[in-house]
Amino acid sequence: MNNVDRAPATAAPSSRDSVLPAIDLGAVLRDSVEKVLRHWLLLAVMVTGAVAVGLAYVLTATPVYTANGSILIDPRVGQTPESNAGAMPGLLMSDALTVDSELRVLTSREVTQSAARDLGLFEAAQPSEPSFARRMLGALPDFGLGDEPEQELAPETREERRTEAVRRAFTRGLRVERAGETFVIDVTYTSPGIEFSARAVNTLIEQYLSVSGRRQIASAERTQTWLAERVEELGAGVEAAEQAVAEYRTDNALLAPEGQLLPSEIALNAANEELVRLQGEALALEVQLRQLGNQIESGNIEAVQLPPEERSAALDEFETTYSQLLQEEKELLLTWDSEAPVMQSLARRKAQTRELILDEYGQIRDRLAARAETLRQRVTATRELLGELQAAYGEDARKTVQLRRLEREAEAKRQLYERLLEEYNSTSQLLTFDSTSARVIAWAVPPDSKSAPQSKRVVVLAAFGGLVVALGLIFLIEAVDNRFRRQADVPAVLGLNFLGIVPSFRSDRRRARAAAIDPGAGERLRGWRRLPAALRTFGFAASWPTSVTAETMRGLQVQLALARPRAAAGQGGTVIGITSSVRDEGKTTTAFNFANFLAARGESVAIVDLDTITCDLTRTLRRVLPEANMLPRFCENPEAAMPDLVPIEEFPGLAVIGNVPHQGTSAFGPRDAERVGRALAVLREHFDHVIVDLPPLHGVAETRLLVTLCDTLVLAVRWGATPKEQVASALRQHGLRRDRFFGALFTRVPLRRYEGYNRTEVNEYYA
Structure with a gap:
């Protein structure tokens, strides 16, 4: 029998693995850090603002001070040893109930009202006597008396209401709670006055001891009176019962003591x-x-x-x-x-x-x-x-x-x-001893530091809160963001190749290290100063060869050369259409920069404005574009019009063909598409590259006709602005096959923000 090599059996995936996807914790952490770094400015602003708010609160808030004292409650006080021994099975529960009851006594109306009276708060609450104690109560112009007219009430009722309002104001800073599971009660009072807070705690404790002692004595006296009556009554009953036993024993000759036989x-x-x-x-x-x-x-x-x-x-x-x-x-x-x-x-x-x-x-x-x-x-x-x-x-x-x-x-x-x-x-x-169940174990002393606001804690919590809110906003922004941000979004969402980026020219200019390489670049720059700012951006790639834009154009040229190599002599040039999903995507600027870049590198290039609705290219060049270079005139007889094309001084080696906007019933139609197709065929024979500025896909019906005139298409997508669903729906609605597109590139890209999303994809040779 021949030995057969068998592949090692692999364990079948568990049901948990089939339901829960595998998570790369390192990738998740790196992605989270990148999200935070991309929005570092928001994070810094939120944290700084929170710290500023915290500092403002610390500087403007009125400092308050907290004094505390402690009372020990002994549930066995007031009970005899015999009664304690009998209550041992329920001792823990009865003790807990006793401590809880004393908590209520400490905060009762009687104790707090007596403490407020001893502190002089009732006199301080008079509007005619402003004092420090009145400030302790807070602003109480009407003493919380409600909306009823005070003059309609009886004087006794008004006084009771005022007394209760002062008492409630006093208890705002009072806090009484049990210390864990012990028999100790902590009494604290918080107020703007250092001495007043300690005096308030000690006064409250003294009043509690006084009230508790009086209560215990009164209870003991009531118990003693009742016991005296019962003892006297029971004494007479015992005497009568024993006399009845003796008489019955004598009358019936039952002289044997109890427990002995007759x-x-x-x-x-x-x-x-x-x-x-x-x-x-x-x-x-x-x-x-x-x-x-x-x-x-x-x-x-x-x-x-x-x-x-x-x-x-x-x-x-x-x-x-x-x-x-x-x-x-x-x-x-x-x-x-x-x-x-x-x-x-x-x-x-x-x-x-x-x-x-x-x-x-x-x-x-x-x-x-x-x-x-x-x-x-x-x-x-x-x-x-x-x-x-x-x-x-x-x-x-x-x-x-x-x-x-x-x-x-x-x-x-x-x-x-x-x-x-x-x-x-x-x-x-x-009655001869101290009958209260409470014992003071710590009197309150003036605090040595303020209890609030705690500056360090407030600032730290403010910074932490700002950090948490900022992180929440960052992750929320990232979660709801549906714009093109990463290079991988292009093949994932559109199914197209990613061709590169065209940054915003301001950020790209700062990144470039040299103004121009060829000797004629300086002359072009001096000649362009008299042109509008929008027109100057058309020659950016050729004027800044070390920029990211120029590198993208070089990459696009190389990829086109590899994808469509020239064959036999006589084969025409390549018609490249550049379009976008909606307006204001930067397709016109990108198309002209690419055409001018190729012309500056010695290629014969023509650029045609086929955006029949807006004609942004023609409007931008209207000051330097001759009438002989207009597309309607060129389409009448392309062969005859070729020699009449007038070169533009600012863009040597580049043939620019403008257009006239079509409006109303003169909109672009199928016959116009045939005429344009013949014109592009003539241009293909005379130029290496024919760059076509196409209308956007959304909202323009003629785009479906015009894209058929091009050999390949380049889709311009404005980075961080165009929703993914909008671009994908434009491709679906026009029924364009993915193979008609050479690829897609991002336009108007802010480089710093772009690097935050594509940190591993950016590699600048000239940086």
Whole structure:
């Protein structure tokens, strides 16, 4: 078998990989950095503006100061140790509720109003007495009294409303909160005054301690009064209950203490025990009599078993004699046989002794029978006594139940009395001590620095906020941007080759290092100074050979030469149409620069203005363009008109053919297209390149006819201005095939911004 090389099996992509695309984190980060760098000016302006706003706030805001103090809440204060021990299962919950309750007390109307009064805020709130404390309250001309006319209210009501308004103004700077899960409450006050903030905290704490102490004392006094009444009432009840128990015990002769047996119960228990003992003895004696009788009747004295205490001395003597006779019989059998006289005499003696033993057993049985009868009589008597005792015990038991009920009632009243008496004593002791549950662990002191505005934090947060907003705007701008920005957008959106860029001439001029290379460039520049500014831009590529525009023209010339090489002699030149999707894309300037650039490099070039609607090229050159170079005249007889073409002094080597705008019913039509086609054929025979300035694709129906007259097309797209969908829809609406286009180039490109989007694509040789 031949070995076959097999390719290593690749793991099937997981479902997660098929749903979630792979993300290059480095590329994402680089793209994000490039987006930020492209909008660095927006970022700098936003951050600088935010910092300026923060600094303005810091410089203009009124500084405020915060003083703080701390109070420790002890939930066990005011409680006895016994009550604390009983509340241990719910201690944590009760403690938390106690601290939360004290928080509400600290911010209550009573405490805050008392603190405001001690601080003199009610007097300071009078309009006739402006003071520092009044400034602490803020601007309160009407004290927050609302829209109702104050004069219609009663004086008491107006005073209450004013007092409440001042109190609310005072509490604006107050903050009371629990320190985590501890029993500590932090009290802070913020105001423009350093000393006032500390004084406000300390005054509030003092008022809280005072109110809390009064509340605790009042509560303890109310509790003590109630306990005194209950103790007196329960004392009388306990005395009455104990007296009832004593009288009932005496009347019913129930003198046994609680927990001990009654005499009738003791006698009944003894009778029960005696009956059980007698019945046991009687039963054992009956069994013994029955066994003894059966053994006597059988005559088998060896099987008779008697307890030692029942045996008699005669029985022991007879059994000893019988044992000796048996031993003597064994000895004689060794010498004599059973028929011998000696053996016969011995047998008679054994029989007599056996009879004596049986008689003795009979006497013992009679004695046991007499004892059994006596036991039966005693059992009967004991049962009769037990019945009498049971009747007596039942009566005593009923009386005992009533006695125990009276004793329990008396004991319950006694325990309640003792517990309330202890509570009364504890409450009396609490009144002699500090009964408040709060303890100050830190009084407020004047703060050594302002709490707001915090200059560094405000500036840092402002800068950070400006940075975040700027980044958000940058990414939002990038997300909604649908303009041509990158070189890759051209093949991705339009399916065309990217040919290069034509920058804005101002930025390109700053980038160029030399004004001109050829000796005649200076003369052309001096001659162009008298031309309009728009006309000067037509010769930019030829005048600035080190510019990006000139490099793009050189690249376009090389690509055309490679794509359409000249074959045999006699083959005509190339007709190149330059168009755009809409107006103001820079196609006319680009077309003329390309034609002039080729002419400056020694190529024979003609440029034809076929923008039949606007004729921007002709209008720009109207001061220097002769009448003989107009397209309608040239189309009448192209061969005859060729020698009459007048060269333009500012553009040597370049034949410029202008046009007349077509308006209304004289619009460009199919017959005109045929005449123009014949004219372009003549120009093709005399020039190496024929550059045609075509109308835009959108909004001009004639463009579909004119593009058929060109060998290839170049699409001009204004960088950063024309939406992608607009250019793509122009190509779709005219049904133009992509192979008709040589490619597309960007026009009017600001170089610095362009480099931000195409940083890896820009490579200037002359830079």
